[in-house]
Amino acid sequence: DYGMIDNCRTGYFQFDARQDGLYFKVFPPKDGNRPVSIDDVLYYIDKKKINCDTVKLGQAVKTGCNTETEVKVSDEIVHPYAEFGDYHMSADCMRVEAVFYPPFVGADMLTSGDIVKDLQYLGVKHGIDKSCIEQILENREYGKAYNVAEGTAPRDGHDGYIEYKFNTELKPRPKMNDDGTVDFHTLENINHINKGDVVAVLHRENRGDDGIDVLGRRVLPKKVNHVVFRYGKNLVQSDDGNELISQVSGHVVLEGDKIFVSNVLELVNVDNSTGDIDYDGDVVIKGNVIAGFTVKAAGDITVSGIVEGATVIAGGSITFNRGIQGMTKAVVKAGGNIVSKFIESAESVSAGGSIEADSILHSKVTAKETIKASGKNGLIIGGDVKAVYMIEAKTIGNAMGTNTTVGVGVDPAMKRRVDELKNSLDKLGNNKIQLNQILSVLRKKQELEGSLDAEKHDLQTKTMRNLIMLEQEITKQKKELEELRTQIGGEKRACIKVYDAAYVGVKLVFGDQCMFVKQKYDYCQFIKEGADIKCAAI
Numbered sequence: 001d002y003g004m005i006d007n008c009r010t011g012y013f014q015f016d017a018r019q020d021g022l023y024f025k026v027f028p029p030k031d032g033n034r035p036v037s038i039d040d041v042l043y044y045i046d047k048k049k050i051n052c053d054t055v056k057l058g059q060a061v062k063t064g065c066n067t068e069t070e071v072k073v074s075d076e077i078v079h080p081y082a083e084f085g086d087y088h089m090s091a092d093c094m095r096v097e098a099v100f101y102p103p104f105v106g107a108d109m110l111t112s113g114d115i116v117k118d119l120q121y122l123g124v125k126h127g128i129d130k131s132c133i134e135q136i137l138e139n140r141e142y143g144k145a146y147n148v149a150e151g152t153a154p155r156d157g158h159d160g161y162i163e164y165k166f167n168t169e170l171k172p173r174p175k176m177n178d179d180g181t182v183d184f185h186t187l188e189n190i191n192h193i194n195k196g197d198v199v200a201v202l203h204r205e206n207r208g209d210d211g212i213d214v215l216g217r218r219v220l221p222k223k224v225n226h227v228v229f230r231y232g233k234n235l236v237q238s239d240d241g242n243e244l245i246s247q248v249s250g251h252v253v254l255e256g257d258k259i260f261v262s263n264v265l266e267l268v269n270v271d272n273s274t275g276d277i278d279y280d281g282d283v284v285i286k287g288n289v290i291a292g293f294t295v296k297a298a299g300d301i302t303v304s305g306i307v308e309g310a311t312v313i314a315g316g317s318i319t320f321n322r323g324i325q326g327m328t329k330a331v332v333k334a335g336g337n338i339v340s341k342f343i344e345s346a347e348s349v350s351a352g353g354s355i356e357a358d359s360i361l362h363s364k365v366t367a368k369e370t371i372k373a374s375g376k377n378g379l380i381i382g383g384d385v386k387a388v389y390m391i392e393a394k395t396i397g398n399a400m401g402t403n404t405t406v407g408v409g410v411d412p413a414m415k416r417r418v419d420e421l422k423n424s425l426d427k428l429g430n431n432k433i434q435l436n437q438i439l440s441v442l443r444k445k446q447e448l449e450g451s452l453d454a455e456k457h458d459l460q461t462k463t464m465r466n467l468i469m470l471e472q473e474i475t476k477q478k479k480e481l482e483e484l485r486t487q488i489g490g491e492k493r494a495c496i497k498v499y500d501a502a503y504v505g506v507k508l509v510f511g512d513q514c515m516f517v518k519q520k521y522d523y524c525q526f527i528k529e530g531a532d533i534k535c536a537a538i
Helices: 038-047 053-063 113-120 131-136 414-448 454-491
Strands: 010-019 021-027 069-074 084-089 094-102 147-152 155-158 160-165 196-205 206-209 236-238 243-246 250-255 256-264 266-267 277-279 282-285 294-297 301-303 311-314 318-322 321-335 338-351 355-361 364-366 370-373 379-381 384-387 392-394 404-408 493-500 506-510 513-516 521-529 532-536
Touching: 010 038, 010 532, 021 053, 038 053, 038 084, 069 513, 094 113, 094 454, 113 131, 113 147, 113 532, 131 147, 147 370, 236 338, 243 532, 256 266, 277 282, 282 294, 301 311, 321 532, 364 370, 370 384, 379 404, 392 404, 404 493, 404 521, 414 454, 506 521
Parallel strands: 266 282, 277 294, 282 301, 294 311, 301 318, 311 321, 318 338, 321 338, 338 355, 338 364, 355 370, 355 379, 364 384, 370 392, 379 392, 384 404, 392 493, 404 506
Antiparallel strands: 010 021, 021 069, 084 094, 094 147, 155 206, 160 196, 196 243, 236 243, 250 256, 493 521, 506 513, 521 532
């Protein structure tokens, strides 16, 4: 057993250089471990340039699987070699593998210091696995590949990305009704947003961390995508740059990777492809509004085409470049003014300001200020047309005596409403005095006693809340009263002007007075004098 390597569990071989030549020994494995491989032996003699009888080597390896074997393989005197490691560095320089080979009998064994020196000679500066080296020396396994050095892998980061807070893939889908019919009115095809809404969030990229290879060089993590917000007007980034915030109420769209916010909604037509529109901004329609559909806007509405028997409601003004073909169904309502090429067969057209059209035919039209049928035709025929201050037209009625009602001034209901508001404001004023008195008593009590008990504290809170609500109601009613008074005041000068002719069949209404036109009138104005309606020069 001379020269046996105690701590080797696997089969191993050793050459023995003696005076009479070279001997080859094979030791079988312990505890069912791996026996010697002929490939390792051939690699060894090739590496150390040893000439010997390979057939004898092969036979000895076979026999050595089970029993310790020794055979002379050469008559040459060979220089004995110490135990050595064969090192291989991976292509990416992140790992060094070592395979160890046994020493000649009696030659030197490796120490951990020798292995570290070998690695340093290869240029290894980082990641030498000392515990692995200790393990190798404690429990040798020749021919096995060990990881003796390992670099620190870089930590890959992740790409930056943008999270959109709205539906980026809106597909208008009609709703199925219970009876199997399809409802094209409630299509979801607009991303509505309010001022101050966050429309997108930027999740910044993470670069990751550098690694170090075994040669001590920096290893970069995978490249990550850097993203930035791309956006149009009406948007602003938060202070930290991670949120995109809308500065207007309206709608948001994504075109490519660019975010656009607008408070003007532009459409071609309002029909089955859009459904009904309810928008917190201005609406511009390049084409027509088809019968049966509704367009509501908090701002202004402009329609370049025809409005059929549809409903159009704006908080601001309305402009119809072509006009209203109402089919006796159209309902149009504006908080401001209405301008339309013509108004025909509309169920109701009403404006908080004035109305202007080239012709108004067979429609119910009301305005809080004035109505003008101006332009080439300037006609008001049929229907019921009423304004508070003034109505102007070239022609009212026609030679066929079509029933036409035109009225100015304030209808009696408005006067009744003024009385209601006056009474209501009186009551609210008294309530306010009472609430203030309660608060005053409680305040004095608090000053004297330093604090209020729970019940009184609740009363104080409740009273203050009621007072705030009361103030809001008073403000609202005062505003309405002011508006009505202005209109009633303006009624005294109310007039109906005709620049061409007013025909028989026309009914003139001034507040609660009315007069039927019994003859054709040319170029004049109708005014109210006392209790009578008179014709006067313009």
